[in-house]
Amino acid sequence: MIQIENLTKTYRTGFFMHQKPALKGISLSVPRGMIYGFIGPNGAGKSTTIKILTGLLGADSGKVAIAGMPPKRPQTRKILGYCPEQPYFYDYLSGRELLSFYGRLVGLEGATLNARIQWALQTVHADKDWIDRRLRTYSKGMMQRVGLAQSILSKPELLILDEPMSGLDPMGRRDVREAILSLNQEGVTIFYSSHLLSDVESISERVAMIVDGKIVREGTVEEITESASTEYHVRTGQTLLEQDLPQNVVSTGHPQEWVCKDATSKDAFLSYCLSHNISIEKMENSRPSLEEVLTKEIARAES
Amino acid sequence: MLSLKNIAIIAWNTFRESVRDKILYNIVFLTIALAFFSIVLGEWSVFDRAHVIKSTTLSIMSLSGLLISVFVGISLVQKEIQRKTVLTLLSKPISRGTFILGKYLGLMGVVAVHLSILSAVYYSILFLTHSSPTLSLLQAIYLVFWELAIVVAIALLFSSFSTPVLSALFTLGVYFAGHLSGQLLEQVRFVQRMGEITGGMSTLLEKAAVVIHAVFPGLYRYNISAYVIHGVALPDNYLLWSSLYAIGYISVFLGIASWWFSRRDFL
Numbered sequence: 086m087i088q089i090e091n092l093t094k095t096y097r098t099g100f101f102m103h104q105k106p107a108l109k110g111i112s113l114s115v116p117r118g119m120i121y122g123f124i125g126p127n128g129a130g131k132s133t134t135i136k137i138l139t140g141l142l143g144a145d146s147g148k149v150a151i152a153g154m155p156p157k158r159p160q161t162r163k164i165l166g167y168c169p170e171q172p173y174f175y176d177y178l179s180g181r182e183l184l185s186f187y188g189r190l191v192g193l194e195g196a197t198l199n200a201r202i203q204w205a206l207q208t209v210h211a212d213k214d215w216i217d218r219r220l221r222t223y224s225k226g227m228m229q230r231v232g233l234a235q236s237i238l239s240k241p242e243l244l245i246l247d248e249p250m251s252g253l254d255p256m257g258r259r260d261v262r263e264a265i266l267s268l269n270q271e272g273v274t275i276f277y278s279s280h281l282l283s284d285v286e287s288i289s290e291r292v293a294m295i296v297d298g299k300i301v302r303e304g305t306v307e308e309i310t311e312s313a314s315t316e317y318h319v320r321t322g323q324t325l326l327e328q329d330l331p332q333n334v335v336s337t338g339h340p341q342e343w344v345c346k347d348a349t350s351k352d353a354f355l356s357y358c359l360s361h362n363i364s365i366e367k368m369e370n371s372r373p374s375l376e377e378v379l380t381k382e383i384a385r386a387e388s
Numbered sequence: 389m390l391s392l393k394n395i396a397i398i399a400w401n402t403f404r405e406s407v408r409d410k411i412l413y414n415i416v417f418l419t420i421a422l423a424f425f426s427i428v429l430g431e432w433s434v435f436d437r438a439h440v441i442k443s444t445t446l447s448i449m450s451l452s453g454l455l456i457s458v459f460v461g462i463s464l465v466q467k468e469i470q471r472k473t474v475l476t477l478l479s480k481p482i483s484r485g486t487f488i489l490g491k492y493l494g495l496m497g498v499v500a501v502h503l504s505i506l507s508a509v510y511y512s513i514l515f516l517t518h519s520s521p522t523l524s525l526l527q528a529i530y531l532v533f534w535e536l537a538i539v540v541a542i543a544l545l546f547s548s549f550s551t552p553v554l555s556a557l558f559t560l561g562v563y564f565a566g567h568l569s570g571q572l573l574e575q576v577r578f579v580q581r582m583g584e585i586t587g588g589m590s591t592l593l594e595k596a597a598v599v600i601h602a603v604f605p606g607l608y609r610y611n612i613s614a615y616v617i618h619g620v621a622l623p624d625n626y627l628l629w630s631s632l633y634a635i636g637y638i639s640v641f642l643g644i645a646s647w648w649f650s651r652r653d654f655l
Binding site: 136139140141142143159160161162163165167168169172173174175177186187189190191232235 | 393394397398401404405408471472473475476477478479480481482483651653654655
């Protein structure tokens with residue numbers, strides 16, 4: 086559904102037009118029907134990528150295609166729904182008037198338009214009284230729901246959401262998560278960026294991690310966390326001395342409990358136990374969270 | 389690709405947005421107040437009262453339209469960009485040209501309503517003061533409308549790539565250049581005929597005046613208050629040619645604005 090190859094984008098800022106590279110040749114591919122998370126720290130290039138995908142920004146070089154079509158073409162955006170980060174709307178309209186305006190822009194009319202507005206409001210849990218109030222009276226959560234509702238009015242094949250859960254309370258986050266899952270069940274491909282990594286871990290089928298304009302990890306959450314260093318906690322039947330053990334096997338402070346820092350040291354430690362007739366009582370591996378992997382990648386990029 | 393339906397939807401939304409703008413109401417009320425003040429001016433003036441009222445009110449109409457075109461026109465596009473409403477709008481299947489044209493027609497709707505209200509006020513004043521209201525005055529109002537149509541297109545062109553303050557300055561600059569370019573050319577030719585400047589300098593000045601006259605829209609053509617007030621007949625098809633002239637300039641300005649806007653990045 087989304088194909089990005091070697092995408093670059095540089096901003097020119099200030100009086101002297103200093104160049105600030107935002108994207109340094111990123112590539113990724115999002116298959117049809119997938120929930121795809123796009124994570125990274127502030128200023129990493131998430132919103133830039135999303136704005137290029139929605140045709141709001143032009144790329145310097147590289148290829149971008151949505152269902153095989155360039156995003157700058159209005160026809161491409163017929164199959165696309167987009168909700169920007171902290172959406173801003175015409176605050177002199179009510180939520181329903183705003184949805185009616187956007188609905189007509191995507192070709193809906195009359196009874197079909199009203200039915201679609203109702204469906205969108207129900208999907209994002211916004212079919213409440215406040216929808217007929219002026220938008221200037223809305224809270225951030227209400228605005229976010231209206232933003233999400235306008236993005237799905239056309240029943241898009243691809244939904245691009247920039248930080249859809251930011252600033253929402255736990256109930257709001259749950260509602261947005263449910264909406265994403267239910268739309269995905271209807272066949273909508275979802276590409277979204279988020280800072281809330283626990284949400285990303287719970288709903289994304291694949292994730293791309295962008296740091297300093299480069300994709301540093303890509304895959305399922307399991308693949309990403311497995312590819313990062315995994316520690317193995319081993320409990321032996323006998324007490325051992327740390328100096329006798331292979332490299333990268335360290336004590337937890339207990340003479341029978343050991344931590345192997347990686348798979349190689351784990352294999353070496355198991356071979357050592359086998360050759361010295363040492364029984365293993367328990368072994369578990371602790372995988373880092375997505376947040377830990379991201380933090381390490383940020384630290385690596387900064388260093 | 390331009391979609392007429394989407395242009396109409398954006399135009400209607402723009403109209404709705406503009407009529408809720410406080411600046412607009414301030415300008416409209418001030419204009420109506422000034423129009424009534426023209427009665428006082430007519431009484432004070434040593435000239436014919438009816439002529440003073442007619443010419444003052446027509447000038448007020450033109451100036452207030454200019455204020456709306458410049459300030460509301462420029463803020464319309466800039467507000468969309470600054471408030472980031474443009475992000476959601478342009479992610480819909482509409483071209484940037486559709487956006488510009490919709491904004492333009494929406495604001496022209498506001499200008500048309502403004503001129504209609506003022507025309508009603510104008511004719512009421514003329515009736516009240518027994519200042520011989522004639523239908524020919526509508527010709528002058530018709531051309532004020534086309535003049536403002538050009539000014540709105542200029543304002544949209546500048547606001548598609550510049551800041552609000554600079555856009556306002558550029559638009560006013562073109563407005564005044566457009567009003568004075570005819571006079572400038574006449575003056576240069578007059579001075580040449582009188583032999584006050586000769587040789588290379590004379591040719592250079594004439595060429596400069598010709599270029600200015602050709603490039604800037606001749607907005608002075610749209611001020612026919614002297615004709616209608618004094619009952620002088622307009623040349624044949626003057627209104628038709630003036631309308632076509634305006635449509636030509638508007639097409640060029642909006643074409644450039646759309647092209648520029650379509651190259652623009654929205655952060």
